[in-house]
Amino acid sequence: MSKHIGDVVLDVQNISLRFGGVKALTDISFNVREHEVRAIIGPNGAGKSSMLNCINGVYTPTEGTITFRGQTFDHMDSHQVAAMGIARTFQNLALFKGMSVLDNIMTGRNLRMKSNLFLQALRLGPAEREEIEHREKVERIIDFLEIQAFRKTPVGQLPYGLQKRVDLGRALALEPQVLLLDEPMAGMNVEEKQDMCRFILDVNEEFRTTVVLIEHDMGVVMDISDRVVVLDYGKKIGDGTPDEVRNNEEVIRAYLGTSH
Numbered sequence: 001m002s003k004h005i006g007d008v009v010l011d012v013q014n015i016s017l018r019f020g021g022v023k024a025l026t027d028i029s030f031n032v033r034e035h036e037v038r039a040i041i042g043p044n045g046a047g048k049s050s051m052l053n054c055i056n057g058v059y060t061p062t063e064g065t066i067t068f069r070g071q072t073f074d075h076m077d078s079h080q081v082a083a084m085g086i087a088r089t090f091q092n093l094a095l096f097k098g099m100s101v102l103d104n105i106m107t108g109r110n111l112r113m114k115s116n117l118f119l120q121a122l123r124l125g126p127a128e129r130e131e132i133e134h135r136e137k138v139e140r141i142i143d144f145l146e147i148q149a150f151r152k153t154p155v156g157q158l159p160y161g162l163q164k165r166v167d168l169g170r171a172l173a174l175e176p177q178v179l180l181l182d183e184p185m186a187g188m189n190v191e192e193k194q195d196m197c198r199f200i201l202d203v204n205e206e207f208r209t210t211v212v213l214i215e216h217d218m219g220v221v222m223d224i225s226d227r228v229v230v231l232d233y234g235k236k237i238g239d240g241t242p243d244e245v246r247n248n249e250e251v252i253r254a255y256l257g258t259s260h
Contacts, residue, residue, distance in 0.1 A: 003035060003204075003205065004035065005033045005034065005035050005036045005226060006033055006034030006035055007033065007034055008031045008032065008033055008034075009032055009033065009034045009068065009069055009177070009178060009210055010031060010032040010055070010066070010067070010068050010178060010210075010212070011031045011032075011066070011067040011068075012028065012029060012030055012031065012051075012054075012055065012064070012066055013029050013064055013065045013066070013067070014027050014028070014029055014063060014064040014065070015027070015028045015029070015051070015054055015061045015063070015064035015065075015066070016028070016061060016062045016063040016064055017047075017050055017054060017059060017061050017062055017234075018062045023234055024047050024050040024234050025047045025050055025051060025054070025061070025231075025234045026234050026235050027063075027064075027235070027236075028047075028051065028064075028231070028234075028235070028236050029064075029236070030229045030236065030239055032178065032210060032212055033210070033226075033227075034210055035204070035208055035210055036204075036210060036211075036226040036227060037200065037201070037204050037211045037213065037224055037225050037226050038210070038211065038212045038213070038225065038226065038227055038228075038229070039212075039213055039214075039215060039221045039224075039225040039227070039228045039229070040052070040212065040213070040214045040228075040229050040231065041214070041215065041216075041218070041221055041228055041229075041230050041231070041245075042230055042231035042232050042237075042254070043232060043254060043255065045233070046231040046232050046233065046234065047231050047233075047234040048214040048231055049182060049214065050234075051231065052088070052180050052182055052212070052214060054066065054075075054076070055076065055081075055086070055180060055212070056076065056078060056081045056086060056088045056180055057075070057076035057077050057078035057079075057080065057081045058078060060075040061074070061075060068084060068086070068178075069084075082174060084177075085174075085175070085176050085177035085178065086176060086177070086178045086179075086180065087108075087171040087172070087174040087176035087178075087179055087180065088171060088179075088180040088181075088182065089164075089167045089168055089170075089171050089179075089180070089181050089182055089184060090167070090182055094167075095155045095163060095166060095167055095170070096155065097154065097155055097156030098154055098155075098156060099154065099155060100151065100152050100153060100154060100155070101142065101147055101150045101151050101152070101153055101155055101158070101166050101169075102138060102142065102151045102152065104155050104166050104169075104170055105138045105141055105142065105166065105169045105170050105173050106134065106135070106138055106173070107170060107173075108169070108170035108171060108172070108173025108174050109134045109137065109138060109173045109174075137173065137175075138169075138173060141169045141172050141173060142169065144172075144199075144202070144206075145165050145166075145168065145169050145172075145199060147162060147165055147166065147169070150162065160187055160188070160192075161188050161189070161191075161192030161195065161196070164184060164188065164192075164196065165195075165196070165199065168181075168184065168196075168199060168203075172203065172207070172209075175207075176209060177209065177210060178209070178210045178211075178212065179203065179209050179210070179211050179212070180212050180213075181200070181211060181212070181213035181214070181215075182213075182214050183214050183215060183216065184196050184200065184213060184215065185197075185215055185216075185217050185220055186216065193217065193220060197220055197223065197224055200213070200224060201224055213225075218255075221242070222242040222246065225242055226241070227239070227240060227241060227242075228240065228241070228242055228245045230245055230248070230251050230254070232250075232254040237250045237251060237254055238250060238251040
């Protein structure tokens with residue numbers, strides 16, 4: 001790949017997470033570089049979603065630090081995370097099923113809106129100009145994700161693969177520097193997966209967005225990632241390029257289950 005991968009933007013150091021007596025994560029460190037596609041993989045229960053939840057402020061790590069663009073935090077606050085430019089999609093779709101595709105993606109713009117709600121409600125002056133500008137941005141995302149035909153359709157009426165695309169659109173509406181994708185291909189058929197892969201690579205390429213994704217489909221991960229970190233039972237067992245990880249004995253054991 002000829003793309004330029006830059007300096008470290010996100011640095012996770014010695015993160016541990018416990019719930020009561022249960023260790024969800026133990027002493028995990030890895031980093032994410034500007035403009036890369038960074039995958040987090042591992043068998044079920046490996047701690048992948050917990051790791052994402054620490055990065056975007058849903059969970060507070062028991063130990064460790066997270067550094068984003070030079071600022072170090074012992075825990076992230078989810079509003080602060082979004083304001084800093086980290087957006088996230090969820091495994092279980094958190095879309096507003098009764099609202100149209102357009103309105104769902106507009107909700108992703110709310111953090112970017114400066115004018116107050118009263119002005120917005122009355123669509124006065126600056127608020128109206130701002131809304132027009134936001135709508136233009138949203139329309140661009142809709143075009144980019146090739147869902148123009150469904151702009152006005154309630155999201156609940158769309159097939160699952162398209163709902164996942166709307167979820168991606170809502171995250172993109174934040175104009176994130178880093179996009180966290182939690183199993184973007186889960187529950188998809190082969191064709192939907194191919195589409196989603198293409199969109200993830202396009203987001204990475206055209207918007208120059210750094211992507212961190214959790215994914216079960218190893219074929220997909222090996223195809224689209226620049227680097228892969230592997231978790232098993234809440235510990236890090238591998239980290240490197242797809243080829244390095246593919247040939248790592250410990251990773252092979254964890255996936256083939258011979259060690260358990």
